Amino acid sequence: MNTFGGQFDPSQLSRWILTRAHPGWLGLTYRSHGDNWCELELPWRADLISDEGAPVLASGPIISLMDMAAGMAIWVTNGEFRPVATLDLRVDYLRPSREKASVIGRVECYRRTRSAAFVRGSAHDGDPDDPVAQMAAVFMTLDPSRMVPA
Amino acid sequence: MNTRLTSYARSMGIIVGEHTPGDAPVLSLPFAHEMEGRPGAWHGGAIAGLLETAGYAALRSALDALDRHPTLKPINVTVQYLSTGRTRESYARGRIVRLGRRNANLSIEAWQDDPLKPIATAVMNVLMVDPE
Numbered sequence: 391m392n393t394f395g396g397q398f399d400p401s402q403l404s405r406w407i408l409t410r411a412h413p414g415w416l417g418l419t420y421r422s423h424g425d426n427w428c429e430l431e432l433p434w435r436a437d438l439i440s441d442e443g444a445p446v447l448a449s450g451p452i453i454s455l456m457d458m459a460a461g462m463a464i465w466v467t468n469g470e471f472r473p474v475a476t477l478d479l480r481v482d483y484l485r486p487s488r489e490k491a492s493v494i495g496r497v498e499c500y501r502r503t504r505s506a507a508f509v510r511g512s513a514h515d516g517d518p519d520d521p522v523a524q525m526a527a528v529f530m531t532l533d534p535s536r537m538v539p540a
Numbered sequence: 541m542n543t544r545l546t547s548y549a550r551s552m553g554i555i556v557g558e559h560t561p562g563d564a565p566v567l568s569l570p571f572a573h574e575m576e577g578r579p580g581a582w583h584g585g586a587i588a589g590l591l592e593t594a595g596y597a598a599l600r601s602a603l604d605a606l607d608r609h610p611t612l613k614p615i616n617v618t619v620q621y622l623s624t625g626r627t628r629e630s631y632a633r634g635r636i637v638r639l640g641r642r643n644a645n646l647s648i649e650a651w652q653d654d655p656l657k658p659i660a661t662a663v664m665n666v667l668m669v670d671p672e
Contacts, residue, residue: 453584
């Protein structure tokens, strides 16, 4: 597999990637990364809850958190920033997060082919050994020269 | 028809369309920069949020018609992304595959111009907890 010497530095590029559009609206923040993984945080916010019962983050923002952490895990693994598209994404909600707790998502890219990237991850609200959700997904890498304008 | 949306769904700007009691409503979400992923495309997470919300709306509508009012809790969701969501309004509607006593299985489709050409589909399992 190709490596590109890790030119993609999520701690630097997250200042742009995470501050605009959907990740910016959710307020996602960069926490840390390794050779093939990235960890982001979704801060608690009152307007992102599911109305039923306790003030805990809804499942939708957790999908966005894991989807974004997956993209960044793929970029650090590839060592470069190339557009990716989610093909398939599964989330299992193991338990609700604690009231008014932020959720931390960590995703690793465990396998790459020429056009696909396979990722898995988990989300927790403080203790990584007591996750709130597990995820698995497949992404396609896109060729910018072949992308159709919107 | 009064369909309760979560704070998250209202915050995203999801709108519940007209529907008769017991029917699954069509939900819509106008495009905004806040819903964008890579430039010129919907963020996968925003589409997933619309799909999940449409699933809950379909289930809530069916349960209301049965005079059942349980608390709904997500068990899992699997989303298939079929094509890029272009920068215009998206729609979604859920279908109940199986409604049991404790668990509901739902299938949801999201589309833009043509309901027969979905941009994403999802299946989800929802736990229903009856009030004490």
